[in-house]
Amino acid sequence: MVERARAIGLSFASVISPLAHISSFVRLGEGVTVFPNVIINTGAVVENYSILNTGATVSHDTKIGRYSNINPGAHLAGNVMVGEGCYIGMGANVIQGRSIGAWSVVGAGAVVTRDVPAGVTAVGSLRGSLRPRRS
Numbered sequence: 001m002v003e004r005a006r007a008i009g010l011s012f013a014s015v016i017s018p019l020a021h022i023s024s025f026v027r028l029g030e031g032v033t034v035f036p037n038v039i040i041n042t043g044a045v046v047e048n049y050s051i052l053n054t055g056a057t058v059s060h061d062t063k064i065g066r067y068s069n070i071n072p073g074a075h076l077a078g079n080v081m082v083g084e085g086c087y088i089g090m091g092a093n094v095i096q097g098r099s100i101g102a103w104s105v106v107g108a109g110a111v112v113t114r115d116v117p118a119g120v121t122a123v124g125s126l127r128g129s130l131r132p133r134r135s
Contacts, residue, residue: 002031002049002067012049020052029066047084065102083118 002012012031016022019036026040029048040046040058047066052058054072062076065084073091076082080094083102094100094112101118111125 035072041078053090059096071108 014028014030014032016034017036017038020034020038020040022034022040023042023044025042027045029046029050031049032046033051034040035052035054037055038052038057040052041060043061044058045063046052046058047064049066050064050068050070052070056070056072057075058064058070059076059078059080061078062080062082064070064082065086067084068082068086068088070076070088071090071092074088075093077094077096079097081099082088083100083104085103086100087105088094088100089106089108089110091108092106092110092112094106098112098115100106100112100116101120103119104116105121106112106116107121107123110123112122113125116122
């Protein structure tokens with residue numbers, strides 16, 4: 001839908017809560033939504049059309065791919081890579097240097113201790129509980 005809207009000349013505004021704390025050394029894309037009490041630290045990149053919901057934290061040098069949704073209270077440590085279209089559930093934690101593959105889902109409260117491949121749903125403490133997403 002975004003691509004269709006852009007094709008007919010529409011543009012998207014970013015919406016940033018005044019209660020969010022964003023380093024001046026962060027790059028935010030077009031159409032990004034940042035809710036209250038979000039913290040985004042130095043060197044982070046949030047690509048187009050992503051949502052950072054209430055109380056999410058994004059640490060240094062983390063990259064969030066376009067169309068991603070970081071839900072309330074999720075915490076991304078430094079140097080985390082979140083692929084395009086990812087859904088990070090409420091209260092999930094991703095440790096330093098891990099990557100989440102494109103179009104993957106990390107369940108609410110999950111603890112990501114290793115890389116998550118593209119197109120999977122990951123739940124719990126991720127030491128081996130990955131399964132392919134069903135269409």
